[in-house]
Amino acid sequence: MPDQALHEVYAIRYAHCADRKRAGNFLGGDERDELMPLDYFVWAIKGRERCIVVDAAATREAVIGRGRQWIGSPVEGLAAIGVDATAVGDVVLSHVHWDHAGGLDFFPAATFHIQDREMSYVTGPCMCDAQFNAGFEPRDIVRLVERLFERRLEFHDGDWSPAPGIEAFRVGGHTDGMQILRVQTRRGPLVLASDASHFYEHYRSGRFFPFIYDLRATRDGYRRIRELSGDDEGRVIPGHDPLVMARYPAVPGAEGRVVRLD
Numbered sequence: 001m002p003d004q005a006l007h008e009v010y011a012i013r014y015a016h017c018a019d020r021k022r023a024g025n026f027l028g029g030d031e032r033d034e035l036m037p038l039d040y041f042v043w044a045i046k047g048r049e050r051c052i053v054v055d056a057a058a059t060r061e062a063v064i065g066r067g068r069q070w071i072g073s074p075v076e077g078l079a080a081i082g083v084d085a086t087a088v089g090d091v092v093l094s095h096v097h098w099d100h101a102g103g104l105d106f107f108p109a110a111t112f113h114i115q116d117r118e119m120s121y122v123t124g125p126c127m128c129d130a131q132f133n134a135g136f137e138p139r140d141i142v143r144l145v146e147r148l149f150e151r152r153l154e155f156h157d158g159d160w161s162p163a164p165g166i167e168a169f170r171v172g173g174h175t176d177g178m179q180i181l182r183v184q185t186r187r188g189p190l191v192l193a194s195d196a197s198h199f200y201e202h203y204r205s206g207r208f209f210p211f212i213y214d215l216r217a218t219r220d221g222y223r224r225i226r227e228l229s230g231d232d233e234g235r236v237i238p239g240h241d242p243l244v245m246a247r248y249p250a251v252p253g254a255e256g257r258v259v260r261l262d
Contacts, residue, residue, distance in 0.1 A: 006186055011043055012043070012074050013259075014063075018035070051083045053107065056103040074106060087109060095195060112153050114177065115170050115179050118176060132213065169224060171217065173218030174213060174221075176213055178195065180194060182229075193238050197221070204233070244259065
C-alpha cells in the first residue's frame with residue numbers, strides 16, 4: 001500500500017468515570033460487584049497532508065454536569081501530537097451522544113460527517129422516549145442543524161471513505177447511525193469501534209452495553225468488527241475501555257492523556 005494511504009492513529013483521553021460498576025456496563029447487570037471505570041476519547045488519524053478527527057468529545061461543563069472527571073481539553077491533546085484543532089478540516093462523528101458530539105466548537109473550521117440515519121434518529125420520534133433521549137443534549141442537536149445551514153455538515157448513507165486508507169462503515173446498534181472506521185497503518189488495519197463496542201469485553205463476549213437502540217444490529221456490528229480486524233483484538237480500539245491507555249505507548253509529554261495506536 002502506498003505510504004500516503006498509511007496513517008498514524010492516536011487516542012486522546014479527555015474524561016474519566018471512576019465509580020462505574022460492572023452492573024452498569026452490561027444489559028441485565030452483572031453478578032460481579034466490582035468497579036469497571038470508563039474513559040472518554042477522541043481519535044486522531046494523521047496522514048501526510050492532513051489530520052482527520054473522529055468524534056468531537058464534550059465540553060468541560062457537560063462532563064462535570066454528568067458526574068464525570070474532566071481530564072483535559074481534546075484541543076490540548078491534539079496539540080501534543082502537532083495538530084491545531086482550529087485547522088482540522090474534517091471530523092467524523094461516530095454517533096452524536098453527548099460525549100461524542102458535544103464539542104463541535106472545538107473545531108471551528110471543520111466539516112462534520114454523519115450518517116443520514118443518525119440525524120433522522122436524533123430529530124425523530126425516538127427522541128420522545130426518555131430511554132433513548134437520555135444520551136443526547138438538545139443543544140448539541142441544535143448545533144448540528146446550525147452546521148448544516150453553514151454547509152459544514154455532510155451526510156453519508158452507509159459505507160464510505162473519508163480518504164485513501166480510511167473506510168467508514170455504518171453498523172447501527174448503539175444508535176441508528178452508529179459508524180466505525182478501519183484505518184490502514186504500518187502495522188496493519190486498525191478498527192476504531194467507538195461505541196459499537198464500549199469495552200473489549202462487549203464484542204468478545206457478545207454481551208451488550210445497556211444503552212442501546214437495536215440489539216440485533218449491535219450483535220451484527222460485533223461480527224463486522226471481527227471481520228474488519230481479522231478477528232485480532234490487537235487491531236480493535238473500543239470506545240471507552242481504559243485498557244487502551246494501558247496497552248499502547250504514551251506520547252511523550254502527554255502521559256495519561258494521549259497514546260499512539262499504530
